[in-house]
Amino acid sequence: MDLAVLWFGIIAFFFVGYFVLDGFDFGVGMALPFLGRDDTDRRVMINTIGPIWDLNETWVIVGGAALFAAFPEWYATLFSGFYLALLLILLALIVRGVSFEYRHQRASARWKKSFDGMIVVGSAIPAFLWGVAFSNIVQGVALNAHHDYTGTLFDLLNGYALLGGLTTLLLFFTHGVVFVSLKTDGDLRLRARRLAIWSGLAAIVVAAVFLGWTAVAHFSPVFLALAILAAVALIASWIANLRGVEGWSFGFMAATIALAVVSLFAALFPDVMPSSPNPENSLTIANASSSQLTLTIMTWVAAIFLPLILVYQGFTYWIFRKRVTRAHIPEEPESAPESVTA
Amino acid sequence: MHVNELLDPLLLSRWQFGLTTIYHFLFVPLTIGLVTCTAIFQTAWYRTAKPKYLQLTHFFGKIFLINFAMGVVTGIVQEFQFGMNWSNYSRFVGDIFGAPLALEGLLAFFLEATFIGLWIFGWDKLPKGLHLATIWIVSVGSILSAYFILAANAFMQNPVGYHLNPAKGRAELTDLWAVLTNKVALAAFPHTIFGCFMVSAGLIIAVAAWHLSRNQHLDTMRPALKFGLWLMIGAGIGTVLSGDQLGLAMVETQPMKMAAAEALYKTSTGADASFSIFTLGTPDGVHELFSIRIPYLLSFLSTHTLTGTVEGINDLQAQYTQLYGPGDYTPVIWVTYWAFRWMIGLGAAHILVALGGLWFTRKGRTPKPWMWKVAIWAMPLSLLAMIVGWIFTEMGRQPWIVFSLMKTADGVSPGTSGLEVLISLIAFTAIYGTLAVVEFKLIKKAAQRGPDDAAKHFDEAGEPIPVTTVY
16 A cells, blocks of 8 residues: 555544544633633533643644654645644644643632633634635645745635634534533533534534535545535434433534544545645645655554554543533632732 | 845744744753652652652642643644744655654653643542553653654754655655664753753752741752752763763764854864863954963863864865855854853853752751852753753754755745744744743742642542542
């Protein structure tokens, strides 16, 4: 088998992992103001992703490094071409990441509120922009003979891409809300279920239009089959939520996101970054990949370590499988010593 | 400055890379060093069951965690930036340079990110031994990641294990083992890790000194001080010895960098190859007005003999012009000269502080108030030493981005405009600056609060109290 094609698949796998896992982190972050009635609620929500958000986010770091190693041309063109979009994603991820750590360091309501706001914005921006970025990759962007992107940020914000961004935003939002219903209890859990009905409906409508548009523009039987499967999984998730079987709802939601990512990679194949309007400048699996030796070594490394990684990450998820409730949130531990040090 | 110069993508990208890398590196040494120190304290508690060690574990663990989040999020910027600002560089070296980065991700980052979550939230969920293992795994992960990124950097200093593929216009891997055992990497790795431990020792000494000078938390801070002082001495010796090895590797692979470190224009032998502690010269650095010199020392540092010959900048410039064509192959001399001296001076000063600390606390003696102050204010010395050390390493490689293969000017992204880079540079500066203030205040607050409340993690029977929530 052609190793470059295998690595195209492995890169797809990394992005599946990233969007399925960090996707619900983004959703939980965005849903803070919709589901969290008070600070205790919001702390419950943040603690459902507390032990895992960092490892979820690591998928994009490792995915980026794998892209660099296996497809240096793709990495170089994509990252330099989408410069400002990636800058926004980076800034959002920075703000979001430190906000989780900082918000509980002081008891003041104003302090917490400002970090809650930053978590919401810091989750929404990447949830939207990753969709915009991937839609543009699938749609094709203007590349010159040296494979450099010649457009601007505003060329990336076209109708199709904005719809793609809205799709990922709604999918991740719903994914996070379903996760909250799966991982909490009591009133919060019920509210999450109710919210997932409405956000799920919105996601179904928008995703259907987006997948339809993609199918018209990049028709292939494989893409169509995957896109239909993704749509079916999304509806199944919605029904499962309606019936109150949260585990199934979450599982189908994860399958939806995974299938959507795989379908976009299928639509790309055998290109990695199609050039439009000059298709002769397209980056393909063949012309963007690393040498055989690098790919061979990387394949061995991935074959040995990916299963191991999946095992210990699975172990972590299993350890933290229990629901988090309001009873787990201690009374403001920060307030008492505050006066001592003041 | 002219507007065109202000919007030069190369200049701006260099500033941005320097700024974001230095900023990222404020958190890296403390992460690597402090997680290992925390693991040592937890091991001491595991073996002796003495509460003071558990308190120290929680106390320094908390400072480590505040610092860890910043290290993670600023690290993503580093990885994205190669592609964003240096796409031609990425295309040229990706076949080789990408591999250690991917190895770092697969072998180290996932380990760190997963097991840190297990450690923070797992106190009551994992058996004690397994929980102790999680923090050690984070420590191993952080040290592994240092190795891979230093191997990647070593390729830029001393490219090995590659051949040039003219058809593709890039360097391609021929020997990964050669890349991972690059002599520069093998010397830079211990030098950097020992440096990280010096930084952590500096923090532990300063925090302990702050509390002891107020006569509080004596049962935890006395052992912490002793630990910090000895760690500083041990890590300091390691840093000096490995630095010596790194110097030899540098002379062999990048003689221009050593010449630039000493501002040595003329090739010198034996007593003439002296090392200047301090020099006043004309602004261009070419003419010396006054200096304090130690004869033979440069010869010894460069060759480990007193009669060695050290090549000067003028000869090297002539050689390089012949080898690589016309051009200026000299780094910015005043930067390399002073960065090299500050690195050595700041590090040595911190080691001296620790030696003084051991002397003045011998057999339970209590130091005078000014001595505590010195220990506290000395805290950033090692960190500053590491930072100027990196400035020396990277500026000393210029004008190359990959020594002898690609110039920095040729590595920059051709499609990225100066305006875009200016926007990102301003954004990073603003957000990093704000976060630095918040971060410093939080660490200071956690450090000054002391380790008392840490005992709350266990009930009277010594059983862990459930911690489902941390945030």
